[in-house]
Amino acid sequence: MLRLLRKVKKMRSLLSPLSRKTKMFMYLLLLILGTYLINIFILYEMNFVAHKERNMLVKQEYVLVHIDLKGAPPTTKYLTSMLSKLKTLGANGLLMEYEDMFPYKGRIANLSTPHRYDEEPLKKFLTTATKMDIEIIPLVQTFGHMEHVLKLEEYETYREMLMHPDVICPSKNESLDLIREMLRQVITFHESVAPLKHIHIGCDEVYDINFCHRCKARKQDDMDIYLRHVKNVRDIVRSLTPTTTVLIWDDMLRKIRPGMWQFYEHFDNIEPVVWDYKAHITISHLSLRFYHDHFSHTWIATAFKGADGVETVLPDIRKRLSNILSWMYFIQGYKFGGESETHNFKGIVLTGWARYSHFEPLCELLPVSMPSLIMQLLVVKRFNKGIPASSLDEDWSVFFWKHLLEDFYTALECNDDLRIHIDSFNGCKFNGTFPLYNIIRNYTTFVDRMLNKFKDNDFDLYMQYGNIHMRKTLEFLSDSEGIYGSLRYLEVVSKKAMQRYFSANVYKEYIGYKSYRLYKLLHQCAMKAKSVVDLRRWGRGRKIPEFPFFQPPYVTSLTTKDLKKLSTKSVSTYNTRTLGPGIFG
Structure with a gap:
């Protein structure tokens, strides 16, 4: 308080030399400025900030x-076996991201992998789903994530950047012709079973825009080019099936600056899907307001798998439950400023990514991710029925024990005496999933444990010193053979279990990738051990190994001046961009 009084006195002393008219003018100016700021705040609250009521x-x-x-497509037989359970749990649609699994024909037949779906079983699956009132929505990537197309030699010139085969150039007529043919075949195939109400055209994570000479020649902003392409693809869909609504992922729309939205008209027949897969979502109310003003409807998206790491084996059910609860708490009773009605988002997509991108390894397999999927479906179903006001904003563990426990274990067909942990599924029977769940968990746990064991082994270091402990060497060779045998056994068991759900190429890739590093490490260590097993004479001294000085590739390009700067500047303050690419390039 005293400090405030001193500041007021100081202000008066500064103003005292001024004339009375000047003082009045300054007071009036401050009053106007204050009123202006208050009005701005009120308008912001009314128009952009979401107002939420405790609806249940x-x-x-x-x-x-x-x-x-x-x-890595599951067999259509397995997908068909899932439909009844998904329907019971409240799902009324599937978003099918085909990529290279769709049976393309004619001039674009090469877009399909050799182990793509055959037309007949795929059509049979679509027909079964349609009879069960489950809508099938195809997803065809048409801008980013087009590696399965652009990696091919015949489509090399369609890329926005030659070295990145993921983004197609939107300024070439050939690009739109290719996209038209892809969409035509997918739409025709689906409409031979049922009218197509929705189609998803991707358009997410378009990392390269406005790089090629054709795009630069347009002299347009990146987002203008992006939105123009989205509209072009929308128009292609409209020409092929006029009543079909187009969905897109929303992440690129977030790049539009708030002041620029006023220059864009309403986007007819396009609906964004807002995705956030974190345990605690961070969604901009301002972005949602702009979507609300410029699109007819908005969707949301969670993740039941494929969001916990590139090489994750099993979904982190706690994070996946937190993710869906965070979304439900967020949209419950959601109101846009200035509107009295609660806003209902049109739909929710529970995403289950097989890979982070076309060139990444497989992450969680669909069958072993069923507990996570069932959990998220139960949460949505529970909120659709209504949640007591006292349960809103509860921690995931409290919510699970109060509202999900019985339904969750019933859906998974688990024994009553095994309902202990959220991720403990011994004794559960649902759709034969859990033998595979336990086999994959045991197999990958063994691989990780052995990798850690050999990684921390100092056997190689002592070999370089020339102090070979022959008993330990022979013991090591014996252990290696045992580990190799165990690994081979677990591979055989895992492959056999996976055959029920996947074709041979899928389990060959999955098992081969998971085992590769351990095989490589075993081989290297065994070769070194065998190279000294015949040793019978040891030297007197202890040989100290000399290690070459490690130089990252970029160090050789540094000047003497740069090196001096490095020696005087701490790592935390030095601009690492001058050294070369970082972890993420």
Whole structure:
């Protein structure tokens, strides 16, 4: 208080030399400025900030399960076996991301991998789903994530950047012709079974825009080029199937600056899907307001798998439950400023990514991710029925024990005496999933444990010193043979279990990738051990190994001046961009 009084006195002393008119003018100016700022705040609150009421219902027209087929499709027989359970749990649609699994024909037949789906079993699956009132929505990437197309030699010139085969150039007529043919074949195939209400055209993570000479010649902003392409693809869909609504992922729209939205008109027949897969989502109310003003409907998206790491084996069910709860708490009773009605998001997509991108390894397999998917479906179903006000904003563990426990274990067909942990599924029977769940967990746990064991082994170091402990060497060779045998056994068991759900190429890739590093490490260590097993004479001294000085590739390009700067500047303050690319390039 004293400090405030001193500041007021100081202000008066500064103003005292001024004339009375000047003082009045300054006071008036401050009053006007204050009024202006208050009005700005009120308008912001009314128009952009979401107002939420403690409604206990979350109403959504669509609950979609995303089936990502990138290079690892489950058999149509297994997908068909899932339909009844998904329907019971509240799902009324599947978002099928075909990528290279769709049976393309004619001039674009090469877009399909050799182990793509055959037309007849795929059509049979679509027909079965349609009879069960489960809508199938195809997802065809048409801008970013087009590696399965642009990696091919015949489409090399379609890339926005030659070295990155993921983004197609939107300024070439050939690009739109290719996209038209892809969409035509997918739409025709689906409409031979049922009218197509929705189609998803991707358009997410378009990392390279406005790089090629054709795009630069347009002299347009990156987002203008992006939105123009989205509209062009929308128009292609409209020409092929006029009543079909187009969905897109929303992440690129977030790059539009708030002041620029006023220059864009309403986007007819396009609906964004807002995705956030974190345990605690961070969604901009301002972005949602702009979507609300410029699009007819907005969707949301969670992740039941494929969001916990590139090489993750099993979904982190705690994070996945936190993710869906965070979304439900966020949209419950959601209101846009200035509107009295609660806003209902059109639908929710429970995404299940098979890979982070076409060139990445497989992450969680669909069958072993069923507990996570069932958990998220139960949460949506529970909120659609209504949640007591006292349960809103509860921690995931409290929510699980109060509202999900019985339904969760019943859906998984688990024994009563095994309902202990959220991720403990011994004794559960659902759809034969859990033998595979336990086998994959045991197999990958063994691999990780052995990798850590050999990584921390100092056997190689002592060999370089020339102090070979022959008993330990022979013991090491014996252990290596045992580990190799155990690994081979676990591989055989895992492959056998996976055959029920996948074709041979999938389990060969999955098992081969998971085992590769351990095989490599075993081989290297065994070769070194065998190279000294015949040693019979040891030297007197202890040989100290000399290690070459390690130089990262970029160090050789540094000047003497740069090196001096490095020696005087701490790592935390030095601009690492001058040294070369970082971890993420």
